[in-house]
Amino acid sequence: MTREDETAGTSLPTPGTRSAMLSDLLWEVSAYVELLGEAALADLPISTASSGMLMTVYAEPGITVAEMSRRMPRTQQAISQIIARLEKMGLIERRPKAGRGVGLHLTGEGRSMAEQAFERERSADERLLGILGKKNHDGLRELLLESRDLLRPER
Numbered sequence: 001m002t003r004e005d006e007t008a009g010t011s012l013p014t015p016g017t018r019s020a021m022l023s024d025l026l027w028e029v030s031a032y033v034e035l036l037g038e039a040a041l042a043d044l045p046i047s048t049a050s051s052g053m054l055m056t057v058y059a060e061p062g063i064t065v066a067e068m069s070r071r072m073p074r075t076q077q078a079i080s081q082i083i084a085r086l087e088k089m090g091l092i093e094r095r096p097k098a099g100r101g102v103g104l105h106l107t108g109e110g111r112s113m114a115e116q117a118f119e120r121e122r123s124a125d126e127r128l129l130g131i132l133g134k135k136n137h138d139g140l141r142e143l144l145l146e147s148r149d150l151l152r153p154e155r
Contacts, residue, residue, distance in 0.1 A: 036127060040120040044113065045089065051117035053082050054106065057092060058114040062103035086110070 015024040037048040046054070052072075057063060065083060069076035083104060086092040091110035097103045106114060129137045 033128065036124045037121055040124040041117060044117060044120070046086075046091075046113060046117060048121070050082055050086055051114070051121060053079070053086060054091060054110060054114040055118060057104045057106050058111065061105050062095070062097060064097070064101045064103060066101075 013019045013021045094102045
């Protein structure tokens with residue numbers, strides 16, 4: 001059977017083309033943006049996912065892993081793994097909270113790393129602005145914010 005025989009008569013959307021489904025396009029664009037972010041952080045010992053966790057703890061000292069998992073589209077297990085790596089690197093520490101929770105806090109080195117990562121990722125976002133143009137960048141950002149709010153499950 002030839003490839004033409006296998007695809008004859010199908011009208012499925014093809015990833016990587018203009019007929020791609022929205023989920024495929026979002027994944028593809030997200031991957032390109034992730035590559036820009038990872039390139040910006042290349043000489044730091046953290047990834048964009050780790051950077052996001054550092055910035056979350058920077059903004060909300062004492063936040064718990066459970067609170068983070070309720071806000072982010074990541075499992076509690078995935079967040080715990082990233083936090084464990086950051087803790088091992090000496091960037092985050094756990095402190096008991098009132099009650100049963102354990103809050104996350106940045107160390108001095110963690111605060112410095114979060115600030116460096118933020119500057120690098122802001123630079124990557126400015127690069128995106130240059131590529132997309134202000135109108136498209138701002139429009140895409142607004143559409144994504146609105147879509148996130150509409151799609152986020154009630155918790």
